[in-house]
Amino acid sequence: MERIVECVPNFSEGRDKEKIEKIVDEVRKVEGVKLLDYSSDKDHNRSVVTFVGGPEEVKAAAFNLSKKASELIDMRLHHGGHPRMGAVDVVPFIPIKNVTIEECVDIAKEVGKRMGEELNIPVYLYEDAASCKERQNLADIRRGQYEGFFEKIKQPEWKPDFGPSEMNEKSGCSAVGARVPLVAFNVNLGTDNIEIAKAIAKKVRFIGGGLRCVKAMGVKLEERNIVQVSMNLVNYEKTAVYRAFEMVKMEAKRYGVPVVGSEVIGLVPMKALIDCAEYYLQIENFDIDQVLERRISE
Numbered sequence: 001m002e003r004i005v006e007c008v009p010n011f012s013e014g015r016d017k018e019k020i021e022k023i024v025d026e027v028r029k030v031e032g033v034k035l036l037d038y039s040s041d042k043d044h045n046r047s048v049v050t051f052v053g054g055p056e057e058v059k060a061a062a063f064n065l066s067k068k069a070s071e072l073i074d075m076r077l078h079h080g081g082h083p084r085m086g087a088v089d090v091v092p093f094i095p096i097k098n099v100t101i102e103e104c105v106d107i108a109k110e111v112g113k114r115m116g117e118e119l120n121i122p123v124y125l126y127e128d129a130a131s132c133k134e135r136q137n138l139a140d141i142r143r144g145q146y147e148g149f150f151e152k153i154k155q156p157e158w159k160p161d162f163g164p165s166e167m168n169e170k171s172g173c174s175a176v177g178a179r180v181p182l183v184a185f186n187v188n189l190g191t192d193n194i195e196i197a198k199a200i201a202k203k204v205r206f207i208g209g210g211l212r213c214v215k216a217m218g219v220k221l222e223e224r225n226i227v228q229v230s231m232n233l234v235n236y237e238k239t240a241v242y243r244a245f246e247m248v249k250m251e252a253k254r255y256g257v258p259v260v261g262s263e264v265i266g267l268v269p270m271k272a273l274i275d276c277a278e279y280y281l282q283i284e285n286f287d288i289d290q291v292l293e294r295r296i297s298e
Contacts, residue, residue, distance in 0.1 A: 004097035005058045005104060006181070008050050008266060010090045011069040012078050012172075014040040019072045020047050026064040032057035037267050043221045045080025046089070048184070048266045052096060055107055062091055062111050070119050070171040075146050081219045082230070085142050085149055086121065086172030093178045104178035105129045112176035116163025119171070122153060123162040126177035131161050138175055139207075139215060146172045183233040183272050184265035185241055186219075187248045190258040194220045197227035200251040204229065204244065211247060213239035226260065236272040242279045270294070 013019050020040055024047075027035050033053035040047040051061060066088040073087035091111065093104040108129040116123045130136040134157070144152045150167045152158050159165055160173065167173065189197055197218030202208040205216040213235040219228045229248050233239055249259050271288065278286055288294060 001098050003054055003099050004052050005055050005099050005107065006050065006052045006094040006096050007058050007062050008048060008092055008094065009062060009065055009069075009088060010046060010048050011065070011073065011088050012046055012075065012080070012084045012086065013069070013073050014045040014047050014080065015042050022072060023047075023065055023068045024049055026068045027051050027061045030057055030061040030064065033061045039265060041082075041265075043080070043223060044082035044219065045078065046082045046084065050266050055099065055103065058093070059107055059111055062093075063114055066091065066111075066115055066121075066174070067119060070121060074170050075172040076169060078146070081221075083139075083142050083145055083217070084172075085144075085146050086168075086174045088115070088121070088171070088174045089142075090126075090138060091174065091176045092127065094181055095178075101128050101178055101180070108176045108178045112174075113162045115174060115176065116160065119163075121163050121168050121171050122160035122165070122173035124173065124175050125161045126175045127179040129177040135161075138177070141175050149173055180235065181269055183236045183241055183268050185231050185233055185244060186263045186265065187229045187231070187245060187259055188221070188224075188261040188263070189227050189229065189252055190260040191227060191255070192220070192225050193255075193257075194218055194227050196252075196255045196257055197229055199255075200248055201229050201231075203251050204231065204247050211239045211244060214244055233272075236269065236275070240275045240279070241268075241272050242276045245276075 024038050033051050036050045038049040069088045093107045095101050095104050112123040115121050124141045125131050126138050153167050201216035201218045204210040205214050215232040219230045
């Protein structure tokens with residue numbers, strides 16, 4: 001019985017191609033692991049890697065990637081548009097086939113413990129692996145970012161789950177967790193006013209009274225001189241991609257700002273895109289088995 005776990009680490013380097021390749025190579029080296037995708041963003045100064053494999057193989061690849069990233073990235077020199085608190089910022093494990101979320105929690109704890117002990121990195125467990133409800137939300141853990149954690153980590157309520165109880169100056173700290181698949185979806189706006197993007201993000205995200213399964217923030221894309229509403233749809237079946245897109249468009253109209261594009265970061269479940277096709281094309285009674293490639297791959 002084939003068992004598949006997905007891992008989607010985010011590390012804090014999106015500009016130095018040589019460093020990025022060396023870090024990603026650690027995944028390529030592990031037999032039994034398939035590298036599905038990796039992408040980098042210079043404005044965010046961040047890279048996202050997606051790979052799958054058996055539980056043991058994925059654990060090895062995740063740790064090796066974390067080790068290499070902690071060796072090559074110096075957070076004292078890092079600047080970027082995306083919130084971050086460490087060289088290896090976040091390492092989520094996701095059940096894909098014949099694996100439960102509880103097993104992914106165990107994997108997260110094992111990898112997190114090893115990162116703390118062997119790499120001397122403070123590690124916080126999040127989402128389904130969280131040790132308490134206050135640590136389920138990644139945004140709550142990361143609040144204050146790398147710079148603010150030197151004082152935050154001294155607070156008793158923010159003692160790490162694994163690793164030292166003081167900040168690692170070079171590598172920062174990391175979040176390791178288990179979660180269901182999410183969609184990283186960004187909408188670009190035809191303006192350079194970051195305050196507009198932040199205002200729209202506040203309206204769209206759940207914590208601001210917006211959509212239930214959406215986390216959002218405003219980001220400046222310096223190279224293109226525009227701004228972006230960057231979102232994580234943590235459950236695309238409850239809050240569809242098209243619903244988040246339409247709400248951003250609706251809020252942008254208040255400021256007379258057009259939507260000039262959107263992007264998906266990393267991989268996306270087929271059903272999330274089919275839901276969009278059904279909505280925009282008003283397709284009736286569509287079945288996923290009508291997708292040609294799906295039938296060929298059976």
